[in-house]
Amino acid sequence: MRLPVGRFAYTHLFFYFYLLTSQSVCDMQNTEREISIKKILDTALVLFADKGFNRTTTDEIARKARVSKGLIYFYFSSKEEILTRLIEHIFDEGGGEMADGAEPLEFIEQLLESFRTALKDMTRWKVATSVLFQNQNREAVRLILKNKYVQYYSILKDQFALLGSSEPEMDAKELLAIMDGVALHSIFAGDVFKPEAVLDFTLKRYRKQFGP
Amino acid sequence: MRLPVGRFAYTHLFFYFYLLTSQSVCDMQNTEREISIKKILDTALVLFADKGFNRTTTDEIARKARVSKGLIYFYFSSKEEILTRLIEHIFDEGGGEMADGAEPLEFIEQLLESFRTALKDMTRWKVATSVLFQNQNREAVRLILKNKYVQYYSILKDQFALLGSSEPEMDAKELLAIMDGVALHSIFAGDVFKPEAVLDFTLKRYRKQFGP
Amino acid sequence: MRLPVGRFAYTHLFFYFYLLTSQSVCDMQNTEREISIKKILDTALVLFADKGFNRTTTDEIARKARVSKGLIYFYFSSKEEILTRLIEHIFDEGGGEMADGAEPLEFIEQLLESFRTALKDMTRWKVATSVLFQNQNREAVRLILKNKYVQYYSILKDQFALLGSSEPEMDAKELLAIMDGVALHSIFAGDVFKPEAVLDFTLKRYRKQFGP
Amino acid sequence: MRLPVGRFAYTHLFFYFYLLTSQSVCDMQNTEREISIKKILDTALVLFADKGFNRTTTDEIARKARVSKGLIYFYFSSKEEILTRLIEHIFDEGGGEMADGAEPLEFIEQLLESFRTALKDMTRWKVATSVLFQNQNREAVRLILKNKYVQYYSILKDQFALLGSSEPEMDAKELLAIMDGVALHSIFAGDVFKPEAVLDFTLKRYRKQFGP
DNA sequence: AATGAATGAGACTTCATTCAT
DNA sequence: GATGAATGAAGTCTCATTCAT
Secondary structure: OOOHHHHHHHOOHHHHHHHHHHOOOOOOOOOHHHHHHHHHHHHHHHHHHHHOOOOOOHHHHHHHHOOOHHHHHHHOOOHHHHHHHHHHHHHHOOOOOOOOOOOHHHHHHHHHHHHHHHHHOHHHHHHHHHHHHHOOOOHHHHHHHHHHHHHHHHHHHHHHHHHOOOOHHHHHHHHHHHHHHHHHHHHHHHHHHOHHHHHHHHHHHHHHHHOO | OOOOHHHHHHOOHHHHHHHHHHOOOOOOOOOHHHHHHHHHHHHHHHHHHHHOOOOOOHHHHHHHHOOOHHHHHHHOOOHHHHHHHHHHHHHHOOOOOOOOOOOHHHHHHHHHHHHHHHHOOHHHHHHHHHHHOOHHHHHHHHHHHHHHHHHHHHHHHHHHHHHOOOOHHHHHHHHHHHHHHHHHHHHHHHHHHOHHHHHHHHHHHHHHHHOO | OOOHHHHHHHOOHHHHHHHHHHOOOOOOOOOHHHHHHHHHHHHHHHHHHHHOOOOOOHHHHHHHHOOOHHHHHHHOOOHHHHHHHHHHHHHHOOOOOOOOOOOHHHHHHHHHHHHHHHHHOHHHHHHHHHHHHHOOOOHHHHHHHHHHHHHHHHHHHHHHHHHOOOOHHHHHHHHHHHHHHHHHHHHHHHHHHOHHHHHHHHHHHHHHHHOO | OOOHHHHHHHOOHHHHHHHHHHOOOOOOOOOHHHHHHHHHHHHHHHHHHHHOOOOOOHHHHHHHHOOOHHHHHHHOOOHHHHHHHHHHHHHHOOOOOOOOOOOHHHHHHHHHHHHHHHHOOHHHHHHHHHHHOOHHHHHHHHHHHHHHHHHHHHHHHHHHHHHOOOOHHHHHHHHHHHHHHHHHHHHHHHHHHOHHHHHHHHHHHHHHHHOO
16 A cells, blocks of 8 residues: 655644745746746745745845846735745645555654654744744635645544554544644743653554554 | 642643733723723734734724724834733733642643633634744743743643653643644634544543543 | 113024023023923923924923923913924023123124124034024024014114214124124034134224224 | 136035035936936925925925835935935035136135025025034034035135235135125025125125225 | 823835836 | 836824813
């Protein structure tokens, strides 16, 4: 069985944003068109993360991206659309590699492992939340996040079902909550909280509960 | 045994904010001055929660609070100061009551119960993130949150110890993560996610693990 | 013959302003009414001189004068009226003493002497011009200045007539121009210009022309 | 002998400002950019002169210049910067032509003649004082003015020396004082004072004293 | 005589967006 | 494709003035 796990690791909200900022927004850049779009998106991403959506002006995006303001509106219908496209790109981005045909428990282990790795780069998280929370009341943003959430939740649910969980939905939701809760606390109290410890603790519990 | 539980309910980040918004910002309202300030703060709070700080205009605050725009600047030096004063009030607010001398498991039950109640008012949560992640305030706010976190984490840790947990620190941290993770997801996917279900699920696990 | 010379010394624009700032605006202060008015005028004067009319707010006048903003409008119909009353006070202020029954040449000598004295206090002049020029396009201010100018010009003209000048009007106007021109240049180039020297030079010319 | 008289006419403070306002602020106006900047500066100058800096609104500048309010802020960072740029232009402006190799007396005649012409346009003078006496600019402006003063004073002093004056420094200073004094009085009492008369009177005196 | 809370018109400024070239 | 000058609606904030007490 071949699960679409290659992309799974980026399911949850925060983790997605990590990737957002560590990679280039768009890898295709053959035509001039794509080069320009990429320049705009890359620049906007850094600025949105740094100063927030509202405080970033199209003027600054144009200046830093070394394109004219007019060109931005040639490719994007509005500033809002830059944000939307940015978020869509994030979730379409390829993720890390997951062992093919892994056992469910192994799958979760790998997931938490890569999550812990991501957590170590704290500055990345901050950038992510900055973008995320400053736009939480934008309906467009909320919808994307919600859809992605539902989509990936079902994958995790299946894994717990394969593990033999009696309430795979609940297990899936709880794990997602733990991950994002840990990420959130890392931002505020990372120095005293040691977030990775909780992930291990949770994993240990799964092993005891679902292991051989 | 008398635990300082009266304030416990406000431990975690988001829950704090719930209280902020569910109560009146300022209780003294004898003089005209205080009545006006209260009207402005109360109105601003709801609007910030609803639309975010940036999208709320002073014009709208004035209109909804039924005061003139000038009066806002008579009491607050800027829109930013309204936000600052709001945050200060949050952390000065007193908390609710916890059953005195409750059993540890009962204590956690009550905690999750009041948390679930808070979660129902979704718009309230929004103010928290909106306020928290404004770039410029972040460091100051982060410190306050961190201190609160550490302080209340120790209380929860003690409860798990009383329950007979072999790793009370981990249990405490995990529970806090679950709570804030649930809160976070409620914002984005509350309609499909049913956050309260996860809380029950977790509680059931505690009962099985620590119950009689 | 008794000329109204006691007041003459304050004829020209700048010299008037010197007195304005070196003396209290109003000497009567028996009743509470007069005390309050005096406090307001005195405070406004310093502030207008320091920051200019526009940049001085009624709020600041009230605060520094230790009266309420309402009281200012109880005694003055507008901020503009404070300025007008201030300028009127300046021109009504008593001046220095002039030797009674002095010879015309002696009269001019004394005039220039007291003018030179006033010039020494450079900061005073700056304050004067600050108030004066910042309000030059206010018609009310211009009218007061103009009337005073005409009034005192006629006194000086008479003195030159007594001296035997063939064109006393021209002599009077020229002398007034020299005085204010000297004052003006003192502000900008006082350190290199030595304004008092010009006054002596002019006086020497009068002595040669009109003297015995 | 070739005196650097070409620029002499702008020696004294006020006269400088006349030129400022009688000429276009910026001569280059090829590109659209320069045309717009010129429109804004020219309009602002007239308005500042007429109503003073504070009473001139950006709205009015935009309306009279027939550009949008936004365009003003596209080229100038603030209303204050318009003022600053205006002052800079003043001192960069080239001056009029003086008859080459003129006799000293002729030179002074021409000087006073062009000065009298300048005086006729009263509104022009106002911008000078309005601009000059804004508190915040004073020190910077004062220095520029002082340097110009010293520089051109020396030219006038030489002319009086050539005329055979026994005290050319004093004559030079006195003449400069008369000119600026006359200008000053023109503003306040121009309608009754007839400033040009004094200039003729002074010139007549020079003719009698230094003429053939 | 005195207070100070309250008002509202209008100021400066910002910035997403358009459009002629 | 690309530019950048131009727009104008909307925002924050100021402050002279009023008015109930």
